[in-house]
Amino acid sequence: MWKWFHKLASPPHFYRLAATLIPWLAVPGLMLIAYGAYAGLFVAPEDYQQGDAFRIIYVHVPSAYLSMMAYMFMAFGGAIGLIWRMKLAHAVGAAAAPIGAAFTFLALVTGSIWGRPMWGTWWEWGDPRLTSELILLFLYFGYMALRSSIDDTAKADKASAVLALVGVVNVVIVHYSVEWWSSLHQGQTLFKEGGPAMDASMLYPLLAMILGFTLVFGALLARRIRTEVLYRERRTRWVREMILSPEGGK
């Protein structure tokens, strides 16, 4: 177990592992998204209340879920990096932040587009989920701003890890805000007692989209970690040897 852990933490090993992982994540992910997009947009029936407008959930729900998932990657990466002084974990955090910010932005935009016909407004300050998601976006901005304003990578890693961990409290509030404050946002549909309150023809495309988005997120993350590792290890021998080797770093 520990041997495996140490091996995973070694940058050259992870650099190669990520390269083999990326196609295995990206190809099924993109296929699932293609199926989910087709089945969700053309096959699934109209919602009896919301009509065609409900179809935006096929982008909105996976984005909103990944916006929090990416934050968790950042926070856990930071925690592992602080506790076990594992440099690679910090690289995971650094790589996850911009992807998470992008998904948060996507969730906000799609939610806003959906809100216009459904709630009659682009933006509703009274809704805690919207506000919390916006705060999440600001947390990502703060994390990236702190990172970019510290020149020393090791120091930037640790400082931003502390910030990410403090912000976890906020993500918890995001998650439970629906129950804490009375909300305009729809309640839980997928994960609730008695199974999902959704017809199978609508549900399966959504599940496919969530899984597909997650896999593509994994591929993007692996890609970014590779770049991050390469940049951080740019003065080491293995990087030089790899670049000078016949394969040229493939």
Add this chain to the structure above:
Amino acid sequence: MVAGLVAVTRRDLLLAWKRPGDVLNPLFFFAMVCTLFPLAVGPSPEQLTFSGPGVLWVAALLAALLSLNSLFLGDHEDGSLDQLLVSAQPLPMLVLGKTLAHWLTSGLPLVLISPVLALTYRMPGNVMGVLMLTLLLGTICLSLLGSIGAALTVGLNRGTALLGLLILPLAMPVLLLGANTVSLAAGNEMYTTGVWALAAYAVAAISLAPYATAAALRISNE
């Protein structure tokens, strides 16, 4: 353990006493932001009563942010921060002492002058009491949360903008609870839940934030 806390608090209070400008500036800022709103949105009594709690809370939040930049800056510049870091006393307690002194010189005065400003917003007496109570708990939370941000940015020379970007998202739940509790009280509705939630937030912040601040200080001063 407590000796270090008391010593640091006393030292910071003494420093603040010798330099009253640092204490007064955020207060003037608070008063001035509260003056800006009636000038901008118009002096109608209904408007002021309606927006009073929110305006006072936002002004308090900004004033707290303004004062946070200097929390560790002086100590960092003259080297006494390094002395705190190598001290035999537990760092979280020392940090708590510094934060306590900061709150006594920035948060508490703000709470004390808030009724005067609330008066100009035509806030009735009982609501004023709720405002003071929520600001009392809220400024404790803000000082503690802010100390984390101040510790993270202490050596960076990036000023208040970065600090605001780090702290304001974390402070938003406090603002939301505080301002809405006062609004509920103004509308003669049940407001005790908000007060308890703020109190819970303050207790959690007192117990956890000093550790985060201590860790951040060690990282910033490696």
